[in-house]
Amino acid sequence: MAIVYQKSAGLTDKEMHYCPGCNHGIIHKLVAESLVELGLLDGAIGVCPVGCSVFAYNYFNCDMQEAAHGRAPAVATGIKRTHPTQAVFTYQGDGDLASIGAAEIVHAAMRGEKFTTIFINNAIYGMTGGQMAPTTLIGQRATTCQSGRTVEQAGMPIRVAEMLSTLDGCVYAERVCVTDIANINKAKRAIKKAFEKQMNREGFTFVEILSTCPTNWGMTPLKAVDWLKENMIPYYPLGVIKDTGAEVK
Amino acid sequence: MEKELWKGNEAIAEAAIRAGCDCFFGYPITPQSEVPEYMSAHLPKAGGVFVQSESEVAAINMVYGAAGSGKRAMTSSSSPGVSLKQEGITYLAGAEVPAVIINCMRGGPGLGTIQPSQGDYFQATRGGGNGDYRTLVLAPSNVQETVDFVQEAFDIADQYRNPVMVVCDGLIGQMMEPIEWHPVPKRKLPPKDWATSGKYGRDHTNVINSLYMAPEDCDQHNVHLDEKYAEIAKNETRWEEVDCDGAEIIITAYGTPARIALTALETLRSAGLKVGLFRPITLWPFPEKALHDLAGNPHVKAFLDVEMSSSGQMLDDVRLSVEGQKPISYLGHAGGVMPTVEEMVQSAKKALKEVK
Numbered sequence: 001m002a003i004v005y006q007k008s009a010g011l012t013d014k015e016m017h018y019c020p021g022c023n024h025g026i027i028h029k030l031v032a033e034s035l036v037e038l039g040l041l042d043g044a045i046g047v048c049p050v051g052c053s054v055f056a057y058n059y060f061n062c063d064m065q066e067a068a069h070g071r072a073p074a075v076a077t078g079i080k081r082t083h084p085t086q087a088v089f090t091y092q093g094d095g096d097l098a099s100i101g102a103a104e105i106v107h108a109a110m111r112g113e114k115f116t117t118i119f120i121n122n123a124i125y126g127m128t129g130g131q132m133a134p135t136t137l138i139g140q141r142a143t144t145c146q147s148g149r150t151v152e153q154a155g156m157p158i159r160v161a162e163m164l165s166t167l168d169g170c171v172y173a174e175r176v177c178v179t180d181i182a183n184i185n186k187a188k189r190a191i192k193k194a195f196e197k198q199m200n201r202e203g204f205t206f207v208e209i210l211s212t213c214p215t216n217w218g219m220t221p222l223k224a225v226d227w228l229k230e231n232m233i234p235y236y237p238l239g240v241i242k243d244t245g246a247e248v249k
Numbered sequence: 250m251e252k253e254l255w256k257g258n259e260a261i262a263e264a265a266i267r268a269g270c271d272c273f274f275g276y277p278i279t280p281q282s283e284v285p286e287y288m289s290a291h292l293p294k295a296g297g298v299f300v301q302s303e304s305e306v307a308a309i310n311m312v313y314g315a316a317g318s319g320k321r322a323m324t325s326s327s328s329p330g331v332s333l334k335q336e337g338i339t340y341l342a343g344a345e346v347p348a349v350i351i352n353c354m355r356g357g358p359g360l361g362t363i364q365p366s367q368g369d370y371f372q373a374t375r376g377g378g379n380g381d382y383r384t385l386v387l388a389p390s391n392v393q394e395t396v397d398f399v400q401e402a403f404d405i406a407d408q409y410r411n412p413v414m415v416v417c418d419g420l421i422g423q424m425m426e427p428i429e430w431h432p433v434p435k436r437k438l439p440p441k442d443w444a445t446s447g448k449y450g451r452d453h454t455n456v457i458n459s460l461y462m463a464p465e466d467c468d469q470h471n472v473h474l475d476e477k478y479a480e481i482a483k484n485e486t487r488w489e490e491v492d493c494d495g496a497e498i499i500i501t502a503y504g505t506p507a508r509i510a511l512t513a514l515e516t517l518r519s520a521g522l523k524v525g526l527f528r529p530i531t532l533w534p535f536p537e538k539a540l541h542d543l544a545g546n547p548h549v550k551a552f553l554d555v556e557m558s559s560s561g562q563m564l565d566d567v568r569l570s571v572e573g574q575k576p577i578s579y580l581g582h583a584g585g586v587m588p589t590v591e592e593m594v595q596s597a598k599k600a601l602k603e604v605k
Contacts (some may be wrong), residue, residue: 063445078314134264
């Protein structure tokens with residue numbers, strides 16, 4: 001009997017705690033497969049956030065550090081600067097990265113830190129129970145904007161990939177989603193490219209992944225996929241936002 | 250050995266490099282900015298890493314990342330900046346990551362003043378961050394002790410997998426003094442087999458973490474930390490006693506005021522008073538038993554606690570140690586004003602007069 005598919009060696013056997021329909025599982029797999037396929041897993045060091053993926057250190061089969069809320073890019077800076085030949089990544093949600101950790105991600109990008117950030121944008125705080133995130137869409141309901149987010153109250157949602165792209169230190173930023181096979185394949189290509197460019201020491205690399213949160217959106221997993229396509233993609237367009245290649249050394 | 254003239258803050262940085270500090274992460278703040286300045290110029294030449302961080306918050310988290318992955322890491326700041334580092338310090342303590350943190354104390358609260366102070370005693374010894382944790386706190390009273398303690402701090406941190414703070418004040422940081430670079434004893438240290446330095450064939454992943462979802466697990470983690478803190482208290486408590494034998498009045502002071510007190514001692518002795526100095530060198534663990542025992546001596550009539558703090562912070566530990574055996578007076582100033590020799594002399598005389 002031939003094995004046609006198996007769990008990535010980049011993941012442990014630990015059962016994941018994520019809700020049904022959550023995209024974290026798919027994205028974990030893509031990151032793990034990318035590290036394995038690029039031969040980087042053994043030396044890889046990851047940093048997980050505070051948020052739904054706080055337990056990612058149980059799932060990735062590489063050394064991991066758990067950071068304080070929002071501080072993953074600073075932690076990764078300390079790791080990468082002292083382990084310059086190893087693959088280093090942060091895995092962060094939108095509350096962690098775009099709100100409380102906004103300073104850390106901006107300055108890591110500005111310095112052109114040679115690590116990769118995987119940014120999960122599901123437009124809501126998941127772990128704490130569905131509060132408004134900086135990425136929550138106008139009109140979208142959350143437990144801290146129960147009639148829907150308004151511009152007057154909270155401003156317009158932040159497009160992080162575009163913002164970081166304005167910094168010369170950020171050499172690669174792409175926004176992807178994992179709603180279907182074609183997009184999952186694109187997401188994996190983006191993650192692999194980010195790691196490759198990291199290992200070429202080109203600069204800071206960033207992959208934003210639009211993700212569903214059926215539990216806090218109050219939808220079935222399938223409905224959540226439709227909602228993401230109809231509402232998130234128009235505001236957070238998919239594609240390569242920046243790829244400066246070898247311009248920044 | 251040949252003496253060299255060094256400014257406190259630059260000596261701190263050089264001491265760290267000599268102690269094998271692999272990396273330094275810091276942010277400018279008066280009166281400690283010479284530490285990152287010196288590090289930026291000299292640490293890379295020694296093969297180390299220097300990063301000027303965007304904030305003290307980021308600096309302490311860079312320390313967490315580097316030290317968690319097995320490197321000797323240090324950060325330095327002054328009072329308002331050390332406030333910002335408290336989140337990172339509790340994570341270091343919780344995840345048992347060894348690191349060295351310098352606080353060159355200035356006056357507070359808030360923005361306070363850039364002049365020397367000792368207003369961060371509570372923050373350093375009680376833990377400014379959340380949760381039940383301890384940092385070992387070394388308090389030098391001159392530049393020589395500062396360079397010795399900074400070098401030793403790395404070994405202490407590694408031995409116990411715990412953050413170690415060296416707290417001096419703006420005076421020590423800014424002052425130039427002759428020092429000797431004498432060898433500091435090296436400890437036998439356990440291997441950093443816990444570090445997230447990359448798996449490389451290891452049969453398990455290493456994880457740096459302070460999260461325990463099950464209450465029993467978090468409780469057990471705290472029990473483990475408590476056992477470690479008890480071990481630190483047993484092995485590392487340090488203090489100095491000057492002329493305490495037969496003394497009727499004991500001045501308690503650390504850091505710069507302890508140094509000023511040495512002159513006050515001479516004046517008081519020449520005036521015929523029997524006076525001694527009890528100087529805690531580790532603020533945590535506090536030399537509680539030694540001070541308690543000293544207070545129990547029949548010849549000791551009273552204590553005078555002197556600090557660069559408005560109403561006294563170490564005073565709480567002095568009271569807890571003396572346990573009401575003898576009366577305790579207090580002399581202190583905040584905001585960069587230093588207690589003078591004359592004030593100490595008058596306060597000591599007054600304290601003694603009140604009990605006689």
